[in-house]
Amino acid sequence: MVPDEISTDTHIHEVGEFYELLTAQLESAYGKRNPQWVRGEIAKVYEKGHVYIDLVDAGSSPSDARRPMLGTHCWQGPWGSLKRKLSEDGITLKEGMVVNFLGYVDVYAPQGKIGFTIMQVDVEGLLGDAAKRRADLIKKLHAEGVVDANKQTVVPPVPLRVGLVASPGTEGYSDFTGQLLNSGYGFEITLVKTAVQGDTAPPQIVSAIQALDAHGVDIICLVRGGGSKGDLSCFDDERIARAIGASSTPVFTGIGHTGDESIADIVAHTRAITPTKLGEEIAALVSGWHQRRVIIPAQRIMVGTAEVLDEATEYLAERRRTMIFAVRDRLRAERRHLGSVRQQLLMQSRHFMTSASQLIVSTKQLLSAYDPKKRMAQGWSVTTNASGQVVKSLSDVAVGENVRVLVSDGSFESTVNKKDGNS
Amino acid sequence: MTKNMDWNEAATELNAIVESFDEGEVSVDDLFVKLERATAIIESLEARLDATKAKVEELAPRIAQVANDE
Numbered sequence: 001m002v003p004d005e006i007s008t009d010t011h012i013h014e015v016g017e018f019y020e021l022l023t024a025q026l027e028s029a030y031g032k033r034n035p036q037w038v039r040g041e042i043a044k045v046y047e048k049g050h051v052y053i054d055l056v057d058a059g060s061s062p063s064d065a066r067r068p069m070l071g072t073h074c075w076q077g078p079w080g081s082l083k084r085k086l087s088e089d090g091i092t093l094k095e096g097m098v099v100n101f102l103g104y105v106d107v108y109a110p111q112g113k114i115g116f117t118i119m120q121v122d123v124e125g126l127l128g129d130a131a132k133r134r135a136d137l138i139k140k141l142h143a144e145g146v147v148d149a150n151k152q153t154v155v156p157p158v159p160l161r162v163g164l165v166a167s168p169g170t171e172g173y174s175d176f177t178g179q180l181l182n183s184g185y186g187f188e189i190t191l192v193k194t195a196v197q198g199d200t201a202p203p204q205i206v207s208a209i210q211a212l213d214a215h216g217v218d219i220i221c222l223v224r225g226g227g228s229k230g231d232l233s234c235f236d237d238e239r240i241a242r243a244i245g246a247s248s249t250p251v252f253t254g255i256g257h258t259g260d261e262s263i264a265d266i267v268a269h270t271r272a273i274t275p276t277k278l279g280e281e282i283a284a285l286v287s288g289w290h291q292r293r294v295i296i297p298a299q300r301i302m303v304g305t306a307e308v309l310d311e312a313t314e315y316l317a318e319r320r321r322t323m324i325f326a327v328r329d330r331l332r333a334e335r336r337h338l339g340s341v342r343q344q345l346l347m348q349s350r351h352f353m354t355s356a357s358q359l360i361v362s363t364k365q366l367l368s369a370y371d372p373k374k375r376m377a378q379g380w381s382v383t384t385n386a387s388g389q390v391v392k393s394l395s396d397v398a399v400g401e402n403v404r405v406l407v408s409d410g411s412f413e414s415t416v417n418k419k420d421g422n423s
Numbered sequence: 424m425t426k427n428m429d430w431n432e433a434a435t436e437l438n439a440i441v442e443s444f445d446e447g448e449v450s451v452d453d454l455f456v457k458l459e460r461a462t463a464i465i466e467s468l469e470a471r472l473d474a475t476k477a478k479v480e481e482l483a484p485r486i487a488q489v490a491n492d493e
Contacts, residue, residue, distance in 0.1 A: 298487075298490035302490055305483075309472070309479065313472060323441060330444060
């Protein structure tokens with residue numbers, strides 16, 4: 001049954017013919033020559049050489065059976081270059097992302113589908129979204145104390161037991177381990193292999209950090225060489241940030257190139273700009289300790305020992321010299337003293353002898369002055385009584401007593417006739 | 424007797440002897456006794472110093488190896 005108002009004179013199309021008509025109309029309006037921007041939320045991504053992305057209106061409910069859906073796709077050739085560009089900017093198209101695609105309509109008659117071929121992706125818009133999500137995450141991690149948590153852990157002074165989260169065979173792995181192995185110190189590296197890019201990396205890295213933390217190492221190093229922003233974007237994963245924050249072992253990062261800073265870097269205890277630099281810094285930690293605690297003390301001991309020995313040698317030489325001079329001086333002084341005493345004694349003896357001689361002479365002179373013979377020669381005489389005593393007083397003689405009188409040339413006897421006293 | 428004294432004790436006694444000479448306190452009778460004692464102390468200390476130097480000579484290359492390991 002045909003409604004009255006619709007003309008029935010028109011040509012009746014075959015299905016294929018109708019699709020050709022439709023395709024021509026649509027391509028004329030929305031074809032390659034007149035591409036359109038379409039904005040939508042990614043509901044599903046399927047990639048196998050080509051990429052297929054189902055877009056729905058942003059914020060629409062999946063339970064809404066009537067919500068419009070646009071099946072978009074990008075063929076392998078253009079998708080390869082588009083994907084590389086996105087990857088360089090750190091963008092991976094995922095479900096839930098709101099994107100702006102430039103493309104054209106594409107009718108696929110065998111399945112009766114109207115699709116959309118992607119020509120271009122609005123990267124700047126995506127970058128703005130990604131940057132905002134990243135900034136929000138960092139803010140949240142700060143607020144929860146996750147950013148500072150691992151920084152509170154203490155790095156052992158000699159971190160020789162290194163837990164390594166990396167992908168062996170990569171440049172970053174070789175650069176990092178090369179620094180440690182060539183340092184000359186006995187680093188003990190415990191490796192937990194993980195993917196270091198892509199969706200599988202975050203859960204593996206989280207498990208590796210947890211395993212190494214439980215295993216007991218001095219530090220955990222998260223290492224990844226340079227790459228595109230997309231390659232490194234897994235290190236912005238919140239799960240990794242939280243695993244680092246929860247680790248009781250200090251986590252060091254050496255991720256990407258100079259200038260790259262992942263959220264893992266922000267949350268880590270210590271961040272180096274490259275794996276090579278991280279290896280250098282860890283080797284420098286050990287080297288610094290070795291310098292401070294072994295080499296410098298050893299040098300001080302050597303210098304100190306030489307100083308003590310030199311001082312002791314000089315001390316003994318000085319004491320020996322001092323003793324020799326002291327004894328020599330003492331003996332000289334004693335000799336001088338004895339000489340002085342001897343001189344003094346000699347002088348005193350001479351003086352004494354002189355004095356004695358003079359005394360003898362004067363005494364002799366005095367004695368000679370009193371010589372009785374000299375007096376007798378002058379007329380003096382000595383009278384002795386009958387008893388032989390020298391008569392000094394009238395009482396020494398009696399009248400009629402015979403006395404002897406000595407004179408200078410002999411003696412004679414005499415008789416006392418009378419005694420007259422001095423009146 | 425000096426064998427039982429440590430370096431500081433011996434040095435203190437030696438210094439006291441030298442000081443007594445400096446201050447002229449040594450009589451001629453004591454001089455020989457003090458000189459003999461000072462000589463014994465000096466020889467004992469020198470022997471000890473020589474022994475220490477010999478040990479240091481033995482250890483020095485080993486610690487030098489550590490000190491020069493830069």
